[in-house]
Amino acid sequence: MLPALTATRRRLPARRFALGAASALLTLGALGAEIGGAAAPAAQPSLAQLLAPSTWAMSLPASWLAAPVPRVRTGDVIDVLAVRQGDHAYAVPVAYAARVMAADEHGIVLELDEEGASAIAIARGGGLLLVPLLRSAR
Secondary structure, eight states, rough: OOOOOOOOOOOOOOHHHHHHHHHHHHHHHHHHHHHSSOOOOOOOOOOOHHOOTTEEEEEEEEESSSSOOOOOOOTTTTEEEEEEEEETOOOEEEEEEEEEEEHHHHHHEEEEOOHHHHHHHHHHHOOOEEEEEEOOOO
16 A cells, blocks of 8 residues: 555644644733723824914924023913013013913923914014013912
């Protein structure tokens, strides 16, 4: 009898069995992590969603400022003065109760109403520098 024509029961090789068991364990682990894992991180709202009605976000770059920004956090309230330096120096308030939306070493992002945003733009157009004043929380 030829060996190719014999019908013998073949055994499952140990290596194939180990690979099958490992893949089954990995599949179960992935399913368990997907089902019972950490909740998906909450989506951060956009800046536009954080603004109050009838307000605008305006970025004040550090180059526009005559003084450094005080240590502020999101939600702090500041007033903004416009100053002219030189022989005929003067200061004029241009924005009141501007809420801080973000701040870093490059500048500050403020939530402003129409009057405050317009006044800051006009002051900068006239060559004035801006001074942010942090309001007390008390």
